[in-house]
Amino acid sequence: MAGGGTKKANAGGDTKKANAGGKKKEVKKETGLGLTNKKDENFGEWYSEVVVNGEMIEYYDISGCYILRPWTTSIWETLHEFFDAEIKKMKVKNCYFPLFVSSTVLEKEKDHIEGFAPEVAWVTRSGKSELEVPIAIRPTSETVMYPYYSKWIRGHRDLPLKLNQWCNVVRWEFSNPTPFIRSREFLWQEGHTAFATKEEADEELALSPLHNSSSLSSHYQSSSSAFLDDHFLYVLMALNHRFHVFQFQYSAVLQILELYRRIYEEFLAIPVIKGKKSEAEKFAGGLYTTSVEAFIPNTGRGVQGATSHCLGQNFAKMFEINFENEKGEKAMVWQNSWAYSTRTIGVMVMVHGDDKGLVLPPKVASLQVIVVPVPYKDADTQGIFDACTATVDALNEAGIRADTDFRDNYSPGWKYSHWEMKGVPLRIEIGPKDLANNQVRAVRRDNSAKIDIPRESLVEQVKELLGNIHQNLFDLAKQKRDACVEIVKTWDEFEAALDKKKLILAPWCDEEEVEKDVKTRTKERLVPGGGGGAAKTLCSPFDQPELPEGAREIGQEKNGYSVLCFGKASKEVDLLGEELLVIKFCYHFLHSFLCPSFEWANEIGPGLGRISDFLFFGKESSKNHTGMRH
Known part of the structure; x- marks a missing residue:
């Protein structure tokens, strides 16, 4: 039998079956259930009402921490069950590592943990005594897990090592917490795998586009038939040296990313865009990061839904994860990591909910x-x-x-x-x-x-x-998202579309200085009342849109484009928050639309490299969690 009503209207929670005889029963006085805020008029307050009145969460007496009620945990369990079964097919095993991290170990990963530093919560006292060495509460688990990978992996027979843990993490430093979206404590899974060779790591992720483009094209079923034709490969090969990471470990990242897409689209009915992060926005210490990105039409904001990272051998060097290979030689492992969190549930509420409540x-x-x-x-x-x-x-x-x-x-x-x-x-x-x-x-x-x-x-x-x-x-969610896509041809159009909270399609080159420049230029034009805002990158999507009619001719007009318009976003921003406006870019569109010879790209400005793909930009959010990923 169904349970009682909402908290304010619950008359004891008891339910009774009606008596026979057909006599109309007396109905007690009821409490209204309607929301006081409308989704289109006051989105933030509407969201807060819905998650409480819909019995998803209850507010706790510590800001940023929430009680997840059964209505929520049942959703998390469903996603958990699906994902856990799928990764077990890949021979990933579950484990659990402690919540606490010593400051000594945390310091070892100084460069990686730098982005987390303001968010790390510390235990400094036991009873009335100060601890000699402060203990951190994990913001992420690389420093917790990898010292033991180094201990457990000695020879090639110890590989591959594929571990996943379902746990909580704590990230403390931010203001204006939002249930599910920006919590100081949240639930997630994080997978960490290690392999003897880059080829084995590839098998976990997917096929490298440079090694087998036809398989990748089939895997993603790109909307553009030319997505992986000679033009695409030419563009990809023309990227700067940092794109060499596409030549290895690409498949494992994308295999996991496909599971994340299925969570959003097959379970939560939310369309997402799969893509690669810019160099400035990739996971610190990794070779590259891929993500699935959702979009909230009511706010024009994007939300990073989940991420999958190619770590290469960077962490193996840091933590000395070495082994003796089959030839008796000392070698370092190749690693991947991937995670998603209860943020998925908040995105679901934001996308589907209406003025009656949850959907x-x-x-x-x-x-x-x-x-x-x-x-x-x-x-x-x-x-x-x-x-x-x-x-x-x-x-x-x-x-x-x-x-x-x-x-x-x-x-x-x-x-x-x-x-x-x-x-x-x-x-x-x-x-x-x-x-x-x-x-x-x-x-x-x-x-x-x-x-x-x-x-x-x-x-x-x-x-x-x-x-x-x-x-x-x-x-319906896809229709609303797609209706927000706008192709821009000038910097003025770029700014206007940003103000209208659009998904903007514009060209991009993966240069950090260019990315910083776009953020600076757009941040300088902040408009009182919420207009304007700094642009920031989201991802370079894998699937490509159709080219607009007549676009090629416009692309030949060198004066119609500027460095600021094409290829600028922020450098020091994360993409995990709800306050993102996304702008869409694509490889094929660039090659056919802007500069078929690539010579034009070099004439835009000195030292900026080639315009090489398209990327999502967005309005800069207030400070959010950074790093791996959820």
């Missing part, structure tokens, strides 16, 4: 169908309740998560609002008319559509409806 995708909803009796005076109340029970039994037997709401102290209308607030995908109503016609009435949470279903086809139609709800949520 849960069926695959992650702990309750997919709620059955509500609608008795009237002099109706066969017991018959209606029996029909509700039979309906739930039939659905449960078919593997559909269903329950009844037999509470007698709330009216059917109040129950409708309650379960809409909690985002249950499908509501089934059974009243006297439905009983007489041997049917049920289904009401969809995503679009409020009402469908009368004959009892003989109940299970089949409910399964179909749940599938349709997921697809509709995904399609």
